[in-house]
Amino acid sequence: MSKEILVCCGTGCIAKGSQSVVEEFQKKLSDGKDIKITPYVKKVGCNGFCENGPIVTILPDHITYYKVAPKDVEEIIGNLGDTPVERLLYQDDKGNRVRSREENPFYAPQYKIALRNTGLIDPGNIEEYIKAGGYTGLKNALQTSPEQVIRQVEKSGIRGRGGGGFSTGRKWRSCYEASADRKYMLCNGDEGDPGAFMDRSIMEGDPHSVVEGLIIGAYAIGASQGYLYIRDEYELALRHVQRAIEDARKKGYLGKNILGSGFAFDCEIVRGGGAFVCGESSALMASIEGKVGEPRVKYIRSVVKGLFDQPTVLNNVETLANIPYILTHGGEVFAKMGTEGSKGTKVFSLVGKVNRTGLVEVPMGITLRELVFQIGGGIPGNKAFKAVQTGGPSGGCIPESLLDLPIDFDTLKEKGSMMGSGGVIVMDETTCMVDLARYYIKFLSEESCGKCTPCREGLRHMLDILTRICEGKGELEDLDLLEELAITATKASLCELGRTAANPVLSTLHYFRGEYEAHIINKRCPAGACRELIRFTILEEDCKSCGICAKHCPVSAITGELKKPYTIHQDICIRCGNCKVKCPFGAIYVE
Amino acid sequence: MNILIDGKQVLAQPEDTILMAARREGIFIPSLCYNEATEPTHSCRLCMVEIQENGRADMVASCAYKVKEGLVVTTESESLYQVRKTLLRLLYAQAPENSSIVALMERYQVVPKEKLVPKEGQCILCGLCVEACKKLGAAAISTIHRGVIKEVNTPYGIQAKNCIGCASCAGFCPTHCITVEDTEEGRTIWNKKFKWARCEVCGAIVGTEQHYKASTGDTQVICPDCRRKTMTDVFADTLGELY
Numbered sequence: 001m002s003k004e005i006l007v008c009c010g011t012g013c014i015a016k017g018s019q020s021v022v023e024e025f026q027k028k029l030s031d032g033k034d035i036k037i038t039p040y041v042k043k044v045g046c047n048g049f050c051e052n053g054p055i056v057t058i059l060p061d062h063i064t065y066y067k068v069a070p071k072d073v074e075e076i077i078g079n080l081g082d083t084p085v086e087r088l089l090y091q092d093d094k095g096n097r098v099r100s101r102e103e104n105p106f107y108a109p110q111y112k113i114a115l116r117n118t119g120l121i122d123p124g125n126i127e128e129y130i131k132a133g134g135y136t137g138l139k140n141a142l143q144t145s146p147e148q149v150i151r152q153v154e155k156s157g158i159r160g161r162g163g164g165g166f167s168t169g170r171k172w173r174s175c176y177e178a179s180a181d182r183k184y185m186l187c188n189g190d191e192g193d194p195g196a197f198m199d200r201s202i203m204e205g206d207p208h209s210v211v212e213g214l215i216i217g218a219y220a221i222g223a224s225q226g227y228l229y230i231r232d233e234y235e236l237a238l239r240h241v242q243r244a245i246e247d248a249r250k251k252g253y254l255g256k257n258i259l260g261s262g263f264a265f266d267c268e269i270v271r272g273g274g275a276f277v278c279g280e281s282s283a284l285m286a287s288i289e290g291k292v293g294e295p296r297v298k299y300i301r302s303v304v305k306g307l308f309d310q311p312t313v314l315n316n317v318e319t320l321a322n323i324p325y326i327l328t329h330g331g332e333v334f335a336k337m338g339t340e341g342s343k344g345t346k347v348f349s350l351v352g353k354v355n356r357t358g359l360v361e362v363p364m365g366i367t368l369r370e371l372v373f374q375i376g377g378g379i380p381g382n383k384a385f386k387a388v389q390t391g392g393p394s395g396g397c398i399p400e401s402l403l404d405l406p407i408d409f410d411t412l413k414e415k416g417s418m419m420g421s422g423g424v425i426v427m428d429e430t431t432c433m434v435d436l437a438r439y440y441i442k443f444l445s446e447e448s449c450g451k452c453t454p455c456r457e458g459l460r461h462m463l464d465i466l467t468r469i470c471e472g473k474g475e476l477e478d479l480d481l482l483e484e485l486a487i488t489a490t491k492a493s494l495c496e497l498g499r500t501a502a503n504p505v506l507s508t509l510h511y512f513r514g515e516y517e518a519h520i521i522n523k524r525c526p527a528g529a530c531r532e533l534i535r536f537t538i539l540e541e542d543c544k545s546c547g548i549c550a551k552h553c554p555v556s557a558i559t560g561e562l563k564k565p566y567t568i569h570q571d572i573c574i575r576c577g578n579c580k581v582k583c584p585f586g587a588i589y590v591e
Numbered sequence: 592m593n594i595l596i597d598g599k600q601v602l603a604q605p606e607d608t609i610l611m612a613a614r615r616e617g618i619f620i621p622s623l624c625y626n627e628a629t630e631p632t633h634s635c636r637l638c639m640v641e642i643q644e645n646g647r648a649d650m651v652a653s654c655a656y657k658v659k660e661g662l663v664v665t666t667e668s669e670s671l672y673q674v675r676k677t678l679l680r681l682l683y684a685q686a687p688e689n690s691s692i693v694a695l696m697e698r699y700q701v702v703p704k705e706k707l708v709p710k711e712g713q714c715i716l717c718g719l720c721v722e723a724c725k726k727l728g729a730a731a732i733s734t735i736h737r738g739v740i741k742e743v744n745t746p747y748g749i750q751a752k753n754c755i756g757c758a759s760c761a762g763f764c765p766t767h768c769i770t771v772e773d774t775e776e777g778r779t780i781w782n783k784k785f786k787w788a789r790c791e792v793c794g795a796i797v798g799t800e801q802h803y804k805a806s807t808g809d810t811q812v813i814c815p816d817c818r819r820k821t822m823t824d825v826f827a828d829t830l831g832e833l834y
Contacts, residue, residue: 275737292734297633297655450716450734450741452634454674457681460739461707481706488677491650491670492636 003039003080004059007068008119010046010204011197011236017069018054024070028077039080045205046197047119048359049106052090057119062100066090093377105356109375111337112361113345114161114321118205123240126247129208135253137327141216142261149220150176153323155331157343161198162188162279162316163391163420164496165342165409168323171313175221175303178311185223185267186307186314187214188284189230189237192276193392194443196423198347199317201359203230203237206321207244211267213320215253216327218265221313226267229284231274242269276393276447280495281306281314283449294449295495316421318347338364342408346419352388352426355380362407369403372426383428386527387511391420393440393447394500396507397433416507418500432529433512434519438466440504448497455498458489462505471532474520483509528590531575535591540565542587549579549588594662609653609664610638620666621675621695623682623765624717625654629726632718637678637695641665650674676701686713686766713768716741720760720769728805729753732760732781745781756785756799757806790814792821 007013007022025041047055052066058080065076065088072088079085089097090104101107112118121128129135141149154169175183187210191199203210214226228245230238245267248254256264270288277283278293285307287293306312322344326334335343342364348371351357355377362371368388372378379385387397390407396417398405405411409419427436445459462485465478486502486509493499509516518526525533538549538558543565550558550566557573560566568579568588580588594603596613603612611627613620624635631654638653643663650671653664665671676699682692684707692715696703716734720743724732731754735744745751756778761769772779777786778799785799795814797803803812813821 277737293737297652299651299656446738446740448738450737450739451632451718453636453678453681453685453715456716456739456741457685458677461681461684463739464708465706478706481704484673484677485681488674488681492639492674492678494633494636494652 003061005039005041005076006044006057006059006120007041008045008047008053008055008057009043010050010053010119010201012046012050013053013055014236016050016053016067020070021054021056021068021073024073025077028073039077042122043124044120045118045123046201046359048115048201048361049356050359051357055119056088058084062102064090064099064101064104105377106358106360106375109366109370110361111345111363113325113334113337114202114209114318114347115206115359115361116325117209118201121206123205123207124243126208126244126251129206133328134208134324135212135251137324138212138215138219138253139259140327141219142259142263146176146220146222149216149327152326152331153220156322156326156334157331157338158319158322158326158334159342159409160316161318161322161346161421163418165413165419168315168319171303171315172217172220174301175311175313178304180311182225182308182310183221183223184307184310184312185214185218185221185226185265186284186288186312187226187228187320188279188281188314188316189228189234189241190272190279190284191231191234191317191421192279192447193421193423195351195425196349196392196421198349198359198422200234200237202317202321202347203234203241205240207237207240208248209321209324210241210317211244211248212253213315213323214267215248215258215265216323217313217315217320218267219258219263221311223313224265226265227270227288227307228267229270229272229278229288231272233274238269238271245269275449276443277449277495277497280497282495284314285312294451295497297494318422339406339408341410342419346407346422348422348424350376350424350426352424353379353383353428353431354426364408365406367404367406368398368424371407371424372403376426379426379428383430386427386429386431387433389417389425389427389436389504390423391418391503392423393443394418394497394503395420395423396503397427397436397511398507399511416503416510418503430527430529432470432525432527433508433515434466434469435525435527435529437504437508438463438470441466441501444497444501448501449495452492452494452498454489454492455494455501458485458493458498459501461485462489462502466505469516469519470525470530472519472523472530474516476517476520478520479509479513479516524591534575535570536568536573536575536577536580536588537591538566538568539587539589542585544585544587546584548582548584552578552582554578592658592660594658594660594664596664597666603658605658607658609640609642609651609656609658609662612658613653613664613666618666620653621698622654623691623695623715624719626719626723626763629719629722629763631655632722634717635678635682635715637675637682639671639674641668641671672699675699680704680707682715683707684709685715686768689713689766689768691765691767713766714743715766716743717765718743719763719765723759723763727757727759729755729757731755750783751781754781754783755801755805756780756783757802788812790817792817 054068056065056068063084150172158168159165275293278287280295283293283295302312347361389397441463445463448455450456468474486505489502557569620638622638624632633655640653679701683703687709731751758771761771787796788800788803797814
């Protein structure tokens with residue numbers, strides 16, 4: 001019987017050496033005379049559980065191996081027929097080794113639409129995409145009118161996955177109704193949030209779903225030209241999307257007369273130069289036009305006057321990847337999932353202080369608690385959960401008390417955060433919320449386009465103030481000033497980047513004001529993270545005078561002698577925390 | 592079309608922005624980066640106003656928002672005051688003691704915040720100079736970098752080949768912070784020295800040599816006065832003395 005060996009070649013797994021695993025499989029299978037079954041080795045896209053890569057899946061048995069090294073290949077091949085290699089299986093929370101993904105707590109609660117093919121098909125092979133049902137959505141679309149396509153999308157209730165959460169159907173309809181000789185259909189692949197890799201994985205692992213979504217969109221609005229704006233750092237994604245476009249063109253899915261329908265559309269890639277602000281729609285369009293990537297005022301919407309002043313639709317990668325599914329299965333099927341206002345599924349990149357990190361796709365409406373504690377497996381090292389930040393750098397922080405809220409566009413916005421593109425960063429008790437706000441404001445102050453005063457100057461001063469507070473030089477009135485700057489940036493900024501830039505400040509001030517006050521009034525950092533406000537001390541009764549701390553201190557700030565407790569000299573100490581990490585007896589604590 | 596600004600009926604043209612319609616009626620809306628001769632940059636945000644349209648309330652930049660029939664605009668309110676106050680403080684920290692900003696602060700009775708540590712220089716990065724330069728066809732200066740380190744400069748910070756020394760940038764600058772040094776011999780601006788073009792007849796300065804060439808295309812330098820005089824002589828010669 002024939003078997004398929006799927007080796008994950010997403011960026012994460014490649015970094016962990018999956019290429020050499022593939023080579024080893026190919027080598028072992030070509031010279032293995034005694035192999036009775038004929039396995040087929042396939043490079044597939046990201047499986048999402050990157051921290052346990054390289055991931056190898058055996059079909060049709062649905063056995064998934066994790067952290068596979070080339071030396072494991074022989075054993076895997078040897079056990080293809082009967083029992084799996086026990087030691088390479090995932091160990092669940094109870095310590096049981098699980099064979100399939102259905103039994104794996106990371107995968108079990110997931111439901112995949114946008115990632116339906118990612119990790120299962122060879123992204124470089126259009127035939128595999130077609131075999132998996134690909135381009136059926138396009139065929140269905142071309143057999144109906146653009147109007148009917150838009151109606152399907154409206155029925156699905158899908159909202160933009162890039163951040164704004166605007167109804168995709170309504171966007172398409174407005175552009176369809178705008179009259180112009182030329183219209184454009186764009187894809188936003190300029191994923192810039194730190195720690196986010198949803199779009200990257202889709203473009204790398206299932207590029208045709210994005211291209212197909214783009215073609216369907218173009219047909220619906222009547223566009224003849226499309227651009228996929230992809231950031232230049234996404235080398236693999238660029239290569240795979242380029243290949244997908246070329247293959248689609250050869251197959252007649254792109255070009256002058258698509259599948260004999262008379263509809264003409266073609267698209268090309270534009271590489272983004274790495275500015276975060278170019279993910280904002282009008283800045284992205286300026287960038288495609290060859291201008292400085294700065295947003296413009298959008299009192300006239302892009303669907304009326306966008307790229308080159310023509311009606312334009314811009315959709316995010318994940319949104320487009322959902323479109324073929326909607327056109328294949330119908331809008332109603334998609335709308336069955338999710339909440340009242342947010343339909344379907346959402347891909348999240350779950351990272352931070354959580355046991356299981358990775359890319360997950362779950363139905364809208366799942367609670368943050370399920371995401372963090374069930375899929376993510378809770379906080380490592382028996383530490384306490386503190387907050388979860390959603391929506392990238394301009395999202396807000398949500399405290400423990402709100403963890404049972406369902407995740408959807410409106411709930412998150414109401415609580416001072418946002419869905420954004422789907423970044424979820426988990427923080428534990430050792431994360432200082434003031435320091436966190438400072439980190440994001442620093443990121444945004446560098447990535448703001450710098451055009452309007454409230455965003456550029458507001459961020460500059462907010463960063464100044466937050467830095468002062470972290471250094472213990474803050475005063476209580478700084479909090480009022482922070483709020484004043486944050487509110488003005490929110491109200492008066494030119495684009496959404498500026499309008500949401502103060503979210504990290506406003507949400508931490510709202511939910512964690514006590515931490516700010518501890519920095520200002522007590523001059524201490526409760527999380528033990530702000531260097532200027534902490535000190536490392538050796539607990540005399542626990543110190544065994546081993547001297548390990550002194551040996552590892554980079555500035556020789558620790559002295560002591562046998563049988564007597566060691567001492568840290570605070571005037572020399574640079575608070576790197578090395579001693580605390582190295583002490584075998586846990587005798588060093590932060591205060 | 593008719594719009595309502597602060598309770599006053601205002602007749603506006605279809606392509607008007609709120610700011611244009613208001614100014615024509617003598618209604619004051621503060622702004623620093625707006626100049627009707629150039630493309631609006633919408634950057635200083637001082638001209639924010641509140642609007643009501645189809646039952647929806649919003650705060651918008653009046654220099655960018657085009658009027659629509661039935662639009663209701665409020666130019667002064669508590670929340671607008673709060674926003675303008677913060678914006679003026681931010682602008683003041685960028686261009687301390689600048690007369691244009693100080694005048695607006697006095698008008699709105701805003702005191703600077705010491706905690707907002709001032710920046711060096713007087714530029715508020717409104718981008719008017721860049722727009723003016725672009726509009727005049729030279730495009731010798733541009734905003735460079737992004738975020739808090741953004742600035743206006745020539746490409747790579749070296750002498751711009753395109754610069755004709757017309758000093759329009761300086762003329763448009765609302766905070767008057769572009770240095771122009773004019774001497775008997777010529778002008779220095781953006782690190783570039785220019786020689787004066789002098790009228791071949793009377794010796795008056797007509798601008799820099801490059802500016803004169805770019806704007807007239809003439810090889811012979813002649814000032815407007817002398818040109819008029821020459822023309823008068825030609826007319827007199829052709830038509831004869833009438834009186």
